[in-house]
Amino acid sequence: MERFLLKRAIVLVVTLTLVSFLAFLVPWIGDTDPARAIIRSRVADLAMDSAAVEALRIKLGLDQPLLHQFFTWLGRVFQGDLGLSFTSRLPVADQILRAIGVSATLALSALFLALAIALPVGTLAAVHQGRRFDGIVTFIAQGFVSIPEYWLAPVLVLLFAVELGWLPSAGWSGFETLILPAAVLCLRPLAYFSQVMRASMIDVLHANYILAARSRGLGLAGALVRHGLRNGIQPVLTVFALWLAGLLGGSVVVEVIFAIPGMGRLIYSAVINNDMPMLQGSIICIVGLAIVINTTADVLYGVLNPTVTVSGDAR
Amino acid sequence: MISPGDTPCLKVENLDISIGDAVAVARGINLEIRRGETVALVGESGSGKTVTALSLIDLLPPPLKVTRGSVSICGQKITRAAPDALNRIRGNRVGMIFQQPSSMLDPSCRVGRQVGEALRLHRRASRGEAFERAVELLREVGIPEADRRARSFAHQLSGGMAQRVMIAAALSSDPDLLIADEPTTALDVTVQAQILGLLEKEKKQRTLSILLITHDLSIVSAMADRVVVMYAGGIVEEGPVATIMRAPQHPYTKALIDCSLMRTAGGGDLESIPGTIPPPTRSIPGCRFHPRCPHALARRQESACAREEPAATRTAAGHLVHCWAAEP
Numbered sequence: 001m002e003r004f005l006l007k008r009a010i011v012l013v014v015t016l017t018l019v020s021f022l023a024f025l026v027p028w029i030g031d032t033d034p035a036r037a038i039i040r041s042r043v044a045d046l047a048m049d050s051a052a053v054e055a056l057r058i059k060l061g062l063d064q065p066l067l068h069q070f071f072t073w074l075g076r077v078f079q080g081d082l083g084l085s086f087t088s089r090l091p092v093a094d095q096i097l098r099a100i101g102v103s104a105t106l107a108l109s110a111l112f113l114a115l116a117i118a119l120p121v122g123t124l125a126a127v128h129q130g131r132r133f134d135g136i137v138t139f140i141a142q143g144f145v146s147i148p149e150y151w152l153a154p155v156l157v158l159l160f161a162v163e164l165g166w167l168p169s170a171g172w173s174g175f176e177t178l179i180l181p182a183a184v185l186c187l188r189p190l191a192y193f194s195q196v197m198r199a200s201m202i203d204v205l206h207a208n209y210i211l212a213a214r215s216r217g218l219g220l221a222g223a224l225v226r227h228g229l230r231n232g233i234q235p236v237l238t239v240f241a242l243w244l245a246g247l248l249g250g251s252v253v254v255e256v257i258f259a260i261p262g263m264g265r266l267i268y269s270a271v272i273n274n275d276m277p278m279l280q281g282s283i284i285c286i287v288g289l290a291i292v293i294n295t296t297a298d299v300l301y302g303v304l305n306p307t308v309t310v311s312g313d314a315r
Numbered sequence: 316m317i318s319p320g321d322t323p324c325l326k327v328e329n330l331d332i333s334i335g336d337a338v339a340v341a342r343g344i345n346l347e348i349r350r351g352e353t354v355a356l357v358g359e360s361g362s363g364k365t366v367t368a369l370s371l372i373d374l375l376p377p378p379l380k381v382t383r384g385s386v387s388i389c390g391q392k393i394t395r396a397a398p399d400a401l402n403r404i405r406g407n408r409v410g411m412i413f414q415q416p417s418s419m420l421d422p423s424c425r426v427g428r429q430v431g432e433a434l435r436l437h438r439r440a441s442r443g444e445a446f447e448r449a450v451e452l453l454r455e456v457g458i459p460e461a462d463r464r465a466r467s468f469a470h471q472l473s474g475g476m477a478q479r480v481m482i483a484a485a486l487s488s489d490p491d492l493l494i495a496d497e498p499t500t501a502l503d504v505t506v507q508a509q510i511l512g513l514l515e516k517e518k519k520q521r522t523l524s525i526l527l528i529t530h531d532l533s534i535v536s537a538m539a540d541r542v543v544v545m546y547a548g549g550i551v552e553e554g555p556v557a558t559i560m561r562a563p564q565h566p567y568t569k570a571l572i573d574c575s576l577m578r579t580a581g582g583g584d585l586e587s588i589p590g591t592i593p594p595p596t597r598s599i600p601g602c603r604f605h606p607r608c609p610h611a612l613a614r615r616q617e618s619a620c621a622r623e624e625p626a627a628t629r630t631a632a633g634h635l636v637h638c639w640a641a642e643p
Contacts, residue, residue, distance in 0.1 A: 206376075209469075212419040214374055216433045216484060217406030219398060226432075227421040306468040307422055 001299075008295045012288065019287045020077055023280040024070050035062055037086055037274055082281035087273045092281040095266065100248065100285060102172060103255070103262035107247035109178055110185035111240060118190050119233065122197025123224065126232075129202055137194060144191035153184045153257045170259040181258045185251055189243045196239050201232040234304055241297030245290035249282075322390040323347045324492045324524040325371065325409075330384035332363070332370050332548075340366050340379065340595040341548040346526075348492065353518065353525040355535040355556070357571070358545035361592045364528045365414075367545070368496045371526070372405050389491050406433040410485030414497040416477035420469035426480050427453070427465030433488040452483040456513055475506035479513065486517060493517075496528045511538060532575040536560050544568045547593055547603045554634030564636045567604045602639065610640055 027034050035057040057063055061072060076083070082092035125137040160180060161169035171177045204210065205228070213223040250264025259265075263282065270278035302308045327346035333339045341363040348354045358364050369375050371386050373393050386393040389408050393401065405411075410433075413419050420429060430452055431445030440448065446465065453461035456479040469477060478498060485493060495514065499507035511534055518525060527538055535542055535556060542559045544552045544567065552565035563569045570588045590607040593599055599606065605620040619625070619639045628641040 208413065208415060208418040209421040211374060211376075212411075212413065212481070212484075213421065213429075213432070215372060215405055215411040216429075217402045217404075217436045218432070219402050227424060230423045231421070305423055307470045 001302075004299075005295070008291070008298075012291045012295075015291060016284060016288055017074065020074055020280075020284055021070060023283045024073055026279060026283075027276045028066075034276060035060065037276065077284060082284070083277035085270075085278045086275045087269070087278075092277045095278070096263070096281050096285050099250070099261060099263045099266040100289070102260060103248055103250040103264065106178065106181055106185065106251075106254075106260060106262060107244060109182040111189055111243055111247065113182060114186040114190035114193050115236070115240065117186075118193030118197055119229070119236070122194040122236075123201050123229070123232070125194065125198040126201035126205055127220070127224075129198075129205075134198075137198070141191035141195050144187040147187060149184055149251070149253045150257070152187070153181075153254060156180050156184060157257075170257070172258075172260050177258070177260075181254050181260060185247065185254050189240075189247075192239055192243070193236055197232065197236050200235045201228065204228045204232040207231070230304060234301060237297060237301060237304065241293055245293045248289050248293070249286040321350055324350050324352070324389055325526065326387045327367075327371070328385050330367070330370065330386065331382045332366055332375065332379060333382045334595070335378045335380075336382070338595050339382075339548060339598075341370075343549060344384070345550065346543060348524045348526060350491065350524055351518075351522050352541065353527060353539045355527045355529060355539035355542045356545060357529060357532065357535060357542055359530060359571075359592050361547075361594070362545040363548040363595075364530075364545055365496055368411070368494050368526070368528050371494060372409055372411060373401055374405075403437070406485075406490070407437040407488050408490050409492040409494060410487075410490040411494040411496065412478065412481045412485050412498050414500050416481045416501070417469055417472065417474055419481055420472075420477055422469050425466050425468060426472070430465070430480060430484045430487055433484065437488045448487065449483070452487055453480065456480075456483045456486075456517075457509070458483075473506075474502050475509065478502060478506075478510050482510075482513060482517070486521070486523075489521060491522070492524045492526065494526045494528070497530070498527070499534065500529070500531070507534070514538070532560075532572060544571065547599070548595060549603055550635075550637065551604060552634055552636050552638075554632065558632045558634065562632060564630055564632065564634050564641055565604075565638050566608050566610045566640070570607075570609065602637070610638075 035053050039053055061069060080093055085092050121137055125134045128134045157169045160167045167180055168177050209227055210223050213227045250262045252264040252268050255262045255264035256268055267282050325348040327344055330344040331339060332341040344367055356364050370381050381394055388404055391404055420426060427446050427449040431449035434440040434445045434448055450462045450465045453465055458464050458479055499510050539556045542556050543550055546567050552568045563572055574587055588607055601621040601623055602625050625637050625639045627635045627637055628643055630636055630641055
């Protein structure tokens, strides 16, 4: 276990260094002159003093070789200093931290809601495999996968906020503002989770240990709860981790529509405003989080499934 | 000894099992096991033994189902019983062990919990009591370091160990009947002997009836009091183990015994029955064994064997034989 975590920590550092290099190169790829961008972010005036630009270039070390700049920058990144935002002139790290908290709240609400519905629904669909309930569930799941968020979100806002007036239409100020975006965001993972759960519970239903459990006097429901769920949930956990890693980066569409100050909107406005430090910081944070989440999922998998040994050795 | 008036531990009457409504996989099964008796149900693969076993505790996987007849265990009717009533009988009055013991254990549940499960269900034991009793049971079935083993998982056990665990689980709430479906088929020969010895020991300690389902005649004479021979979904002969093995009356039983390795241990050629067991989808008119029967008459088209199913004949040796050539 310790070796496994150590190995994952090394992977984390190596991956983050590589990703940082790519993130570092973003301004060059985008053909943006950082010095000009910074000055433009400070003085709205478009007439730019080329002497001032040159002075800033030297002051920021932008005249140094590329690799030298990179390692200076990387050193600061690993100390948690992601620089100042071009637009707000506040530390990027603080803003990302705040936005990730918001996105995490939204993502976890949506995903746990999806899980809470998908586990029983997927199990029931497996039990009723090939019958009407199963057909309806599969049909609805396909619908959920194909409904685009940019359509569903405004429709729900029109219905529940504008027409019925039950919920606020946008903003981020407590539980009420969480309901609509979480509902929109949960549909697609709900569809995936329920279908994965269904498939895995169909395998479990035919497993010999369920037959043996029933021969001891457990009813079908009892056997599934005591011996089925724990085995059937494992594939769902894998999919859950993938979704969580994906959603922590923020959902641009939902966050923009509902005016939620999360990662999606942060990245969206960073792109719009050419805010390079913000973009770089976001990329690094999201990749780092994804690795941490997948490692957590692997550890959890080992806890659920005793035949999987979590170790540093290749198996 | 047990008086004949006792309620039989298991009584199966005229049982038919089909796939859906069409294909019959077992027909007209009659079976009775008295208290403390061991009955062996013998036949080739595909003769319907396992299906019959599962029907006894009403756990046939769909689309298999019982279409006619009845099963009772200790006088309680199993066929068409309510699910709750069935759950109270399974694991309580009747335990079952299976062919692939390792796959019969939940891979993510400690074996001690599974052994104690029937106690939790039928004896209302607390979690701690059930686990303690499970450790005792594991010790009883010969598992070394039982308290440590009770905390291990299925993948940490060998096949023989897993079968011991299954036996402990099946016997935990002291059932009257143990259904053992090919309990040693998947195990090494040396382990086979240990498991059979364990079953014998348990049978003597408790008043346990055993239905031993097997294709292996060598274990039958050591274990069983009576033998029931199945062929293609039907019973062909039934009788006390000694006379069945020494003087089988049905041509199929004869052929089966001739094929078994015991008879050829002296150095003769290995026998085999020509042809194969017919699939349940093929219906055979007359006696189901007649196409493979060495009996000369059976081969003739006009003989009764090819036209009509033989009824049971009680022979002088006390066998019930389903054969036109059998003489009372």
